[in-house]
Amino acid sequence: MAAKGGTLQRQSAGRGVVSAQGSQYLDMTVFPGGAMLVTSCIEVDEPTEICFPHDENGQHVSAQYFLSGEASIVMGNGQRQHWTQDATSVIRSDTPGFRLFVEPGQVLRHVCVAMYRDDLSERLDETNGPQLARLMASDATVDLAVPVPTEMRVRNTAQRLHDLRAATGLDSVKAEGLAISFLSEVLTSYVQLALDGADTRSVLPWQAHGAQRLKAAIDADPDHSFAEGEMLERFAMGDQMARRVFQAEFGTTLAAYTRTARFAKAQAALRDGITSVKQISFACGYAHIGNFTRAYKQHFGETPSETRARATRSR
Structure with missing residues (x-):
């Protein structure tokens, strides 16, 4: 029938x-x-x-x-x-x-x-x-x-x-x-x-476990951009479910957490003084240094150049 x-x-x-x-x-x-x-x-x-x-x-x-x-x-x-x-x-x-x-x-x-x-x-x-x-x-x-x-x-x-x-x-x-x-x-x-x-429960144990693994993956490589279907394959959650579960588990959006992790990595690279600001900007997903500088200053209260200069003076 x-x-x-x-x-x-x-x-x-x-x-x-x-x-x-x-x-x-x-x-x-x-x-x-x-x-x-x-x-x-x-x-x-x-x-x-x-x-x-x-x-x-x-x-x-x-x-x-x-x-x-x-x-x-x-x-x-x-x-x-x-x-x-x-x-x-x-x-x-x-x-x-x-x-x-x-x-x-x-x-x-x-x-x-x-x-x-x-x-x-x-x-x-x-x-x-x-x-x-x-x-x-x-x-x-x-x-x-x-x-x-x-x-x-x-x-x-x-x-x-x-x-x-x-x-x-x-x-x-x-x-x-x-x-x-x-x-x-x-x-x-x-x-x-x-x-x-x-x-x-709004978040089941297997979903919470997947969110923990996703968080660990971001911490290990904040610059990684997930391809379509990658989160489903690695964490058994599609993109939309992963965003919802991540926010429920950690009280922040997946995008905000990734952004913070990337800026933290960028700050550490600036303090090391080895990688150029342009390379750091690209790694954070910014095609233009000016946009990266504005976002970085909004996040940390100082420009990338100021972070690098301050780290150089303290050596």
């Missing part, structure tokens, strides 16, 4: 509220093996609330990945998570479902693979980890949204699934295999988390 959708575009006053039911902007495929693939391409020009009601046919567990854009997800119990590009999560939402809040001016594309709990439980055993066992075994209402580390293969699989969302023939067989693989990979990341009641 497949339903074709398009891009959601709305224009009206106030916050728009729409239902996720139907095929207005979702592509949905239910594979013979029981996996359900949902992809979206949502473009809004007003703040929009998208309501995903509980599936009355059964309880299901889903793996989600955001290819672009960002949104806030509010579960039925009030738990809120903010998803950004390259964010991966596990969701079980029984009742009353969850709501997705999308701000205007972006295109939100995401991939979701879900299976009914009973179908998924048949494929699992006691070796799959206690938190996944609890998630599968609970007959009570569960509202859970947990971010998990994103690996490059998850990202690549999600992109391929999005490209195959309307697949037919042999491509549909390939899409089913990718969907099962995607769900398995994300659940494996979930199993490896040490949750212990920390599901509702």
Whole structure:
């Protein structure tokens, strides 16, 4: 069964509220093996609330990945998570479902693979980890949204699934295999988390660990500029998630911390008196010495030349 959708575009006053039911902007495929693939391409020009009601046919567990854009997800119990590009999560939402809040001016594309709990439980055993066992075994209402580390293969699989969302023939067989693989990979990341009641934390332990590693990388080489996808590969967080987690952990923005680290390195180089001001300026990311001088003075209260002269006099 497949339903074709398009891009959601709305224009009206106030916050728009729409239902996720139907095929207005979702592509949905239910594979013979029981996996359900949902992809979206949502473009809004007003703040929009998208309501995903509980599936009355059964309880299901889903793996989600955001290819672009960002949104806030509010579960039925009030738990809120903010998803950004390259964010991966596990969701079980029984009742009353969850709501997705999308701000205007972006295109939100995401991939979701879900299976009914009973179908998924048949494929699992006691070796799959206690938190996944609890998630599968609970007959009570569960509202859970947990971010998990994103690996490059998850990202690549999600992109391929999005490209195959309307697949037919042999491509549909390939899409089913990718969907099962995607769900398995994300659940494996979930199993490896040490949750212990920390599901509702804004920053999970693995994210905090990634932020610590990112901070150490900046301290070791402040002049390094991260290429696209590098933070995802090294710290399991996309650029937007890394910025949010870094600020939550250290109380300063990633950009501000990097800037301070670069200026501290520049100050040390100026005091050594070996490297030219022009070279130091370029290393800090400034193409023009004048811009570097102004920024340096604003940061330290003196010009680079004054720092160097003062260090020379003290020798």
